[in-house]
Structures are given as structure tokens and as C-alpha cells.
Amino acid sequence: MIDLSQRDLEQLEKKGISKEKVFNQIETFKEGIPFVKLVRAAVVSDGILRFSEEEQVDLVQYFEDSRGTLDLLKFVPASGAASRMFKAMFNFLEVYDSSKETLAEYIDRTGDKAVKQLSEKMTSLPFYELIMDRIKDKGANKDEEVYLFVKEMLVADGLNYGFYPKGLLPFHKYGSTRVTPFQEHLKEAALYAKTDGNANLHFTISEQHDEMFKKEHVEVSPKVSKATDTVFRISYSNQKPSTDTIAVDMENKPFKNSDGSILFRPGGHGALIENLNDQDADVIFIKNIDNVVVDKNLETVANSKKMLAGVLLKAQSKAFEYAKALNNENISSAQIETIKRFLEKELNVRFSENHDQMSFEEQVSALKDKINRPIRVCGMVKNEGEPGGGPFWVSDTNANVSLQIIESAQIDMNNEQQAATLKNSTHFNPVDLICGVRNHKGEKYKLLDFVDPKQGFITGKTQEGKELKALELPGLWNGAMAFWNTIFVEVPLVTFNPVKTVNDLLKSTHQA
Template structure:
């Protein structure tokens, strides 16, 4: 039931923003409620609440070493009944990978020459490696038009080469998803990032790969999957679950000057994708999922080690922790646990690196009935194991101890979320978030949590983007591995840096870990 005041507020919003019956129907078609639009609007015109850092997370406070998980843990993997599936967002375009080539192609900027020279060298197989895995494909499209790559390199016709890399008359990488760019060469074949992700899914033991894509890329993905399975028979066993970001997660934008809701050229309210936090609704509900970025796929040998050694240890550790959590909750249900036993088991979990959202002093000093209530709330949450690596200057967030209501938690925080006066504190952080997460959204009774209940809604992002030639202000949901998972119980694990090999620019593919 909508209360009278809410109805009055909604009516006032409709009048103030001159919303028509067609506007209200469009909101419904998006799968949204008018109250959500009102909330989006209020966020956009309000002052953003920033994250308050307390201190960086360290191995002395909050983080544990992967070595703590490796002692015989990986060897228990086969006994785990519910092995993890793989969840990889793949809606990202490859255009940013080729940004410096685009800039050079449009304006031959001297600032980009060093990168362009490195790129051209990576195409020239007459020179010692490393080389790009798509050289053969590039040669083929050039040959079709009676062009020769080596000759173009010698004549320094770099714009022509780049044109065939970026444009539709060539490889068309400007318009492809990053997942469909060749990253490596295996057994004489160029391997797409997608194929590497499929290989990883198979290695976990169940061959289930969940991916999220843009609707306009669906045909490209289906064709690529069919081709991969035809050329690599082993991957015919991989089952790929394709989903798209739900329209209901899209948000409105406003004109920052007039505060009016942004509309398209047809006069309809414009709705925009609202960041990767929206993908929490796409997270598989079948059990634990390994979440990594599509571009973090190293060469074959390193990937085997990441899975067989580290991710399998993650899974065994999660299984052990979850068994202990389930035992405590089941005994609470049956009222068969003593005060001393409950206190001891709660503290024992935390000594293993399990980060509970709890005030230990309040818990310890509470009457037994209240202690049981606190324990139930603290334990009955989704669980995530988060891998972090030493910070070597990569852009992105890291693990910090922050305020979360009345509690202190560890969370991945981005620089855009903090006030300027805390910038120096953020710079003291020694660890970085590579997005290497084992997420378990299932409770101790086997039911899927309503994950929206565990989102720290105050950690949304406000971004400025251009739309129809104008600057507009948009809201994005809290990041998937940031505020969206703040309400989860966590284990933060320091991983070796060689497990992290992102491809932010195409030249990153020339790094040793991709050869």
C-alpha cells in the first residue's frame, strides 16, 4: 500500500516534471516503479555522501595471505559437492583498448607515437617478439585488398594499418566487445578472451559459464561460441548462460543546469545503463561463482595455476567456513548451543580471517537471548572471498577499513568515492582490487538470498556524460564489488601479482604473461 503522503509526493513529482501518461507507461515498460524514478531524481539533485576511510587494510589487520589457504586445502576440492560456476561480465566494448590508436588515426598526435611504434612492432613478425595474436587475421584482410603488412610497415603507412585494425573494412575492433578480441595463441590458433574464459569454466569441473552482454552483441557472441566449439572440441562441454543487464536497473539523467529530466530527440524520457552494480541481479543463484574481469586472462600455464592452486583453495576454504556457519545457525534454530560455545565459535571464525559485520563488545556483553539474535543476524549473510594483490600503480580501488552504519568493515573503495582530504590516506593503501572474487549468494538452508538487501545504497556514483551533444548528470548503482557487496561477510586474501594481468590497452597483450 502506498501511504497518502507518498501518493501526494508522487503526484507533486508528476506535476513538477510535467510527466504525461505516455511517460508513465514508458517507466512501466522499463520494469520500473515511479517511486524508483523519484528516488533516482532525488539522488541526482542531492549532495553525494562520501565514503569515510578509517585506515588501509593490511595483513596485520584484515587481510590474510593465500599461504594460509594452501596447506592441503586445494586437495579437498574434488570432495566439494557444489563446485563454483564462472560469472564474467562481457558487455564492455574493446574501444578503450584501442583508444590511443583511435587518437592517432584521427589526429596523428605526437603524444601517442611511442605507443603506436610499440603497437606496430608487435605486428611485425620479422622482428623478434612479442607479437599480437591477431597478426595473421590482419594479414588476411590486407591481402584481400592487395596490401602487404610488411610493406606498409616499411613505408610507415601506419594510418592504413590502423584503419584495417579499427574499421569495418578490416578487423572492426572498434565495434567489437572486448571478449571477442584475440588475446593469445595456443596450438597455432588465435584465442579470443571468450575462449580463455570457457577453458577456465571447464577447469573448475562443471563447465558452466555465465556471461552478461549487450543485446546488440548477441549475434556476434552466438557465432563466436559456435566457431570456438567447432574448432576446440573439448569446449563443446561448456554450457554458456547468456543474460543481459535488466532494463529495470537503468536510471534517468538530469540537465545539471536546469535540473530537468533528460529526454531523447523524440521527447521520451531517456534511461541509461547504471554501472556494473546493476549486474547483482544477474549473479547465478545456483551456488558459488568465480567473478573476474573478461580481460584478466593470462597465458595458459599461469591460468592453470590460478585455478588449480588458488581458486580451488578459495572453494575449499569457503566450504569449510560455510559448514561452520551452517552448524552454528542450525544449533541456534534448535536452541542447542550454550553461551560459552556460541561466543567461542564466533571468535574462532573471525580468527580465521572471516570478517563478520558485528560489534564484538556489544555481542560479548549482551544477555544470552540478545547474543543469539546478534549472532543470527551476523552469520546469515552471503559470503565472498576477495583476492587482492600488491598495488603496482594500476588504476582502480583497494581494500580499506570503512564505516558501515554502526560497524567497521573492509570494503573495496575507489578514489572517486572519498573526499579530497582523504586522498593521502588512500595513497597509503598497499593493495589493489584485481576483481578476483568467489561469491556465494546461498544461505545455510540452500535458499538464494535477496541480494538487494545487502547493498550499501549510499555508495552510488554520480557521473557526467555527454548525451545529444550536452553534458548530463547520471546515477550509477554502487559498484558490484564495492557498495553492492558491503553487507556480505568476507574473507580478503592477498594473492601473487602474477595472477593479475589486465588488458586495458592493446599493448598490454605484449606483456610476458600474455605470450
């Protein structure tokens, strides 16, 4: 058992972290986190649904017919800072000196494809004119101009974009108007997350960006409201300090900072299951802040979202009916069989091998356990080389098989069979989720009851020159939803349009 000093205990209390949680995390470091065991890739007709155009129209209509009575919410993880987007550009500023070599020589010497692409196509960036106005007459030649452009984009006394939240950078340009992802999410919400003229949105943001988001809210919300005839009800939350995880040294003892305090680190996007748990709605749409489209693709994206919501509502309506039936003492064996088939066929539930040998009461109990869970419908995009978690059938330590979204870091790549299963994957997860978080009585599930803590990540880091181990919580759409009922549906590629680097803004899908 680790000894915690009085000072350590006061630090835990201040963060809202229990001793038990810390001890559990230290045990996790000692035991390690096992790789997941892939059974097979989920593909169309085995874990992924594909609908015809006619079926999609019907599902959209099913959602439209129901939405008037529903509480809808769009939940947007938006705490990402833009610094990672500009990693290659920060590096360029550090190492390039135009007095010693030309830009072409630098690119030839370093193979810096990112800078080459930016220098050739920067006129297509939404903030090109804004920066050129600020640096005009400063660059003696094209090489200097590129350097000054990047510098103005990133440094503190320039536009300082490298320290912005991703959600408030100009991503798109319509005529002379520059538009942020925050604004694009409002436009989207007006199309599929609106009931009676009101659209509810919740953004999870970093505390340091609170004021910036509220300023953007005040500036753009009235414009989008007027253009879409929508009243936006926008709320915000920050990642809770209680979701930070302890770092340990190489002997699995709490890592101490130079001032003697314990080092805690943010738990990753899996911490947001707490923020999601604080929300309540009939249907919750989840989509990352950087995954936005220009106006010409808005309708396609909105229809895809409505189609997924239609899938959720249809499945949920049956699940609610059967959950009520399971509470009836006079339920028959035939009904039990119907409910089991529904769970297997439509909610992808897999039962233990000895299920049929169980007593009638045990079978009813197993069905109740499986049906009374939150439901997630996840869009899946055909794999075209983009990074992202994939859909797989997975077996846990008790040989329970379920559908999961798995990241490559969770897979043992030294195991040939597991690596081959990964290669068989045909789709990936664009973080496109529609969630049903209430039970048949209208009560909200406690989402923290459905997390698999064994699906986190342990990573090696350094602090003040010393090695340490850090713990990332199970990802929001990975282990944090491991015990939800899951439906995967193929969606069009246009619904996946993230901006991981500044050069992604040069893609045709981000050009208005």
C-alpha cells in the same frame, strides 16, 4: 515531487522501472552521494590473509575433496565493448596525415606513447599476420604501413575490432591459431569449475553481441570440449532495462531527449547484481572477460581459484553449523561467545560497541543477522601500480565498520587523512571472487537485500550539448556486495592479466 506525464509513465512501464525507483534516484541526485569513510587500509594480518605454500596445498585439496558434490558456476561479466581498448588508435586515425609529417614527427609533436609502442612491437600482436595479409603491397613505407595497419584493425570495412565485444577479439596466438578470451575462459573453467565432466559458465553480454557470442560458442566449444574432456553448459544474459538509471538536468529534474522522452542510461557493472541474483550454485567464481592467461600460466591460476574456493568452503561449513546452533532454543552463553569470535576472526564481522550490554535475546538476534549472509572470498594482488579498487576497513554513517572493496572515486581526496589512508593500501582487487550465495538450509539468498545503494556514483555528462548528471549503481564487487560477509586473501600477480588497451596484448604475459 516531480510530475511525470502519461507518456513518462508508459516509458517507465516499458522498461520495468517503478515510479518509486525513479523518485528515489532523483532524491539521490538532490542529496548527493557521500564519500566513504576509510578507517584504515586492509593489509596482511589485518584484513588480508596470506597462506604458506603448505596451507595453500591443503586448501586446494579441501576444495578437491568437496567438489564432487557441489554445483559450481563460473560467472563472467562480458558486456564490455572493445572501443575503449582502441581509444588512442581511433584518435591516431583522426589526426595523423602521412603526407604532411612522418610518424616520428607526429610522435615527437604529440608525445603519443601508445602509437610509438604499437609501431615498434606490432609484430607481437596475435592478429599481426592477419592484418598484414590484408594490407600487403598497400603501404609505400613503414609510416604508411603503421597507419594502414591501425585503419584495417578498426574501420568497418576492415576487421572492425573497435566495435567488437572485448571477449571475441583475438587475445592470444598458439602457433597459427588465434584464441579469444571467451575460449580461454572455457579452458580455465575445465580446470576448476567442473563436476562430473560438466562445467557451467554464464556470460553477461550486450544484446547487440548475442549472435556473435553464440557463433563463437558453436565454433570453439566442441574443440575445447574435446581437448579438456569437458561438457560445457553455457548460458547468457543481458543487462536488464530495469537497471538503467534516470539522468537529470542541473536542477535535478528528469533530463528530456529532443523527442520528449526521459533519458535513461545503463547503470554500470553494478546492474549485474540482478544477473548474478538469477543464478544459483553452491560456489560461483567471478572473473572479468578480459582477465585471461596463456596456457603456461593456467595451472597457477586454477590452483589459486581452488585455494580461494577452499577458504570459502571451510568458512561456510562453520558458518552453517553455527547458523543452525543459533536456532536452538537451548543455546548457551559459551556457544554465543564462540560464534561471535568466529564471526570476528574468520568473517571479519565487527559488532557495535554496545553489543556486550545487550540482552541475551538481542545478542542472539545480532549474531543471526550477521551470520545469515552471503559470503565472498576475494583475491587481492600486491599493489604494483595497476589501477583497481582496493581493500579497506570502512565506517558507515551508523559507525558500523566492515571490510569493503573501494574505488578511488569513492574517496574524498581533498581530505588529507583519507588520502593518506589510500596511500597506505598495499593490495588491489583484480576482480577475483568466489561467492557462497546459499544459506545453511541450501536456500539461495536474495542478493538484492545486501546492496548498499549509498555506494553509487554521480557523474557529469553532456547530451546534445546540454549538461546532465548521471547515476552509476553501486559496483558489482563494491556497494552491490557491501553487506556480504567478506574474506580477503592474497593471490599471485599472474592471476591479474587484464587488457585495458590494445598494447596490453604486447605484454609478455599475453605471449604464448
